[in-house]
Amino acid sequence: MNASAGRLSLWLLLTPFLLWIVLLVLVPHLQMLRVSFQVRESWDTLAWGLEQYQNFFTESYYWRTFVRTGVMSLFTTFLTLLIAFPIAWYIARLARGRAKGLLFLACLVPFWASELVRTYGWMILLRESGLFSSWLQALGWADGPVEMLYNDVAVIIGLVYNGLLFMVVPLVTTLDGMDENLVEAGYDLGGNHLTVLREVVVPWAMPGIVSGCIVVFMLTLGSYLTPILMGGKDSAWFTEQIFTQFITRFNWEQGAALGVLLLVLSSLIVWLGLKLSGQSLRKVMG
Amino acid sequence: MIRSVPRSRWFDGLYLAYLVAFFVYLALPLTVTAVFAFNDAPFPSLPWKGFTLDWYLADGSGGRTGLFHDDTLLSALWVSTKIAFWVTVGSVALGCVNAVLFERLEFRGKEFLYLLMLLPLVIPGVILGVSILVFYSGMANDASRLWGIELDVFRPGMTLVVMGQVTFIATLATLVIAARLRKFDRQLEEAALNLGATPVVAWFTVTLPWLMPSIFGAAAMAFLMSFENFNTTVMLTGSDTPLTVALFNRLREGSTPVLNAVALLLMVGSALLAVMAMGRSRDNA
Numbered sequence: 001m002n003a004s005a006g007r008l009s010l011w012l013l014l015t016p017f018l019l020w021i022v023l024l025v026l027v028p029h030l031q032m033l034r035v036s037f038q039v040r041e042s043w044d045t046l047a048w049g050l051e052q053y054q055n056f057f058t059e060s061y062y063w064r065t066f067v068r069t070g071v072m073s074l075f076t077t078f079l080t081l082l083i084a085f086p087i088a089w090y091i092a093r094l095a096r097g098r099a100k101g102l103l104f105l106a107c108l109v110p111f112w113a114s115e116l117v118r119t120y121g122w123m124i125l126l127r128e129s130g131l132f133s134s135w136l137q138a139l140g141w142a143d144g145p146v147e148m149l150y151n152d153v154a155v156i157i158g159l160v161y162n163g164l165l166f167m168v169v170p171l172v173t174t175l176d177g178m179d180e181n182l183v184e185a186g187y188d189l190g191g192n193h194l195t196v197l198r199e200v201v202v203p204w205a206m207p208g209i210v211s212g213c214i215v216v217f218m219l220t221l222g223s224y225l226t227p228i229l230m231g232g233k234d235s236a237w238f239t240e241q242i243f244t245q246f247i248t249r250f251n252w253e254q255g256a257a258l259g260v261l262l263l264v265l266s267s268l269i270v271w272l273g274l275k276l277s278g279q280s281l282r283k284v285m286g
Numbered sequence: 287m288i289r290s291v292p293r294s295r296w297f298d299g300l301y302l303a304y305l306v307a308f309f310v311y312l313a314l315p316l317t318v319t320a321v322f323a324f325n326d327a328p329f330p331s332l333p334w335k336g337f338t339l340d341w342y343l344a345d346g347s348g349g350r351t352g353l354f355h356d357d358t359l360l361s362a363l364w365v366s367t368k369i370a371f372w373v374t375v376g377s378v379a380l381g382c383v384n385a386v387l388f389e390r391l392e393f394r395g396k397e398f399l400y401l402l403m404l405l406p407l408v409i410p411g412v413i414l415g416v417s418i419l420v421f422y423s424g425m426a427n428d429a430s431r432l433w434g435i436e437l438d439v440f441r442p443g444m445t446l447v448v449m450g451q452v453t454f455i456a457t458l459a460t461l462v463i464a465a466r467l468r469k470f471d472r473q474l475e476e477a478a479l480n481l482g483a484t485p486v487v488a489w490f491t492v493t494l495p496w497l498m499p500s501i502f503g504a505a506a507m508a509f510l511m512s513f514e515n516f517n518t519t520v521m522l523t524g525s526d527t528p529l530t531v532a533l534f535n536r537l538r539e540g541s542t543p544v545l546n547a548v549a550l551l552l553m554v555g556s557a558l559l560a561v562m563a564m565g566r567s568r569d570n571a
Contacts, residue, residue: 009391010391010393013383013384013386013387014385014387014393016379016380016383017380017384017387017399017403020380020452020453021399021402021403021405022443022454024418024449024450024452024453025402025405025406025409025414025453026402027421027487028417028418028420028421028422029413029417031417031420031421031424032413032416032417032420032421033323035420035424039385076433086301086304086305087305087308090301090305103309106309106312106313107312108560109312109316109557110312110313110315110316112510112553112556112557112560113316113514113549113552113553113556114513114514114515114516114530114552115516116514116516116533116537116549117316117319117533117552118315118316118551119313120315120319120541120545120546120549121315121316121318121319121549122315123541124315124319124322124541124546125315125318127316129329131318161311161312164312171485199439214408215304215407218407218408218410218546221410222410222411222412222413222517223517224412224516224517224520224533225516225517229537236532239410239412239517242412242413242416243412243521246416246419246521247521252420252424255416256416256420259413259416259417260414262410262413263409263410263413266408266409266410267408269539270408275510281401281404281408282397282401282404284402
């Protein structure tokens, strides 16, 4: 291939990519940023200003929900990691042959159903007229119907459930490639379970841990169905406020500002996670 | 705690109990959802009143409308299918082009563009939807206000939903296809070129068949993800409601076993699609 044909094929391949990234990602997000700094003075005049951001900091309801969403997402991510790690370890290191494939498949199956279906399943189990309540009464452990839905614990159960797959898969992938001699060497050198876990296994699994945590955190922070359907009156989620501004109140300027804030929060935490663990986005995602 | 390191019996027992508990936790919500699609009661809860197919087949005469006679849900199902089709076509096409771009060509700024390509994965779905709504729908509003031009394509509706979903599904398709292209032995392509094939012929007869399993895999994944997406879709949908949004609206009114019936149908449908995609990639691996 000569140079000009090379250039031509480069541009032919680059054009769709650039159209996609520029028209669907960059420009819309820049516009959202712009709109968030516009203040509507009358029906057709706009001025630049920080009013939407001031609203966010002065109305405690906004920033309280913002902080709550962030903290609960971090907690959910951590919990998902704790729950998924022993499972991933078993699948990657202890199970053999068919059992290994089957257990891995069993982790995948629930995610062929949509988030809505999964949440609905939890609602059937946890609500006042639900299965757990009926079982508790049948066993004589409860006198009347027990409401287990519409509280923060229910929300976290649902969120962890939604995130599990995205934690198990990267963990299994990294743990699968680990050399068992490393672990044996750790024990031979006098390490106990805890030191081997801390000094050998976790550093090895770090790319998988970081990639799982990033994906689960993003999914949780941006989730809408689970907190809305399983949460109670006080368990507002930040995405819900964005939705309300856009769809119910038609206040795009305020909604855009809240959207920018959510994006900043998620980027900041992903960036911090990468920095603290010494990983790069390319390594953990690509 | 590997096989060669001795473990105590109670530790093994505890570990096993944990595994069982975990898989029960995974299976429980979906199992109950599926089972209650067949309960002969107007509300999906215990006690069990017997087996019925009413929630699929009832035609509304006995006070029950089954899924196959529920026009709202059926048309929502059709809308979702159309959206998923176009998202699949768009994402897989972009995925192929991007995979070749990043795996085969060298150019300045490649690292940076690769990071841009990954960007949609670290943007929450709601924000993807919102930004596209603000830009395109805002543009349609401005065009209408300033010049009286109606850009109805950019009003909330199917086109915007497809655009919003392609934004992040294309990244996933790219990663799947690029992973397979990376394993391709380039000597095969060079052999074709040496035997007199043009680069285009070599691409279609040697490289593309090698990529086929990953293209099928990416297509199945794109279809499923589009069909199930809620967060991006809900911001962009217009009057023609896709299935997840229709189900959500229905669920807020109160649950009926028809929802279980739809849920089971969706589970079976996606499982079949997933098994097909996995079977195909195994045949060709």
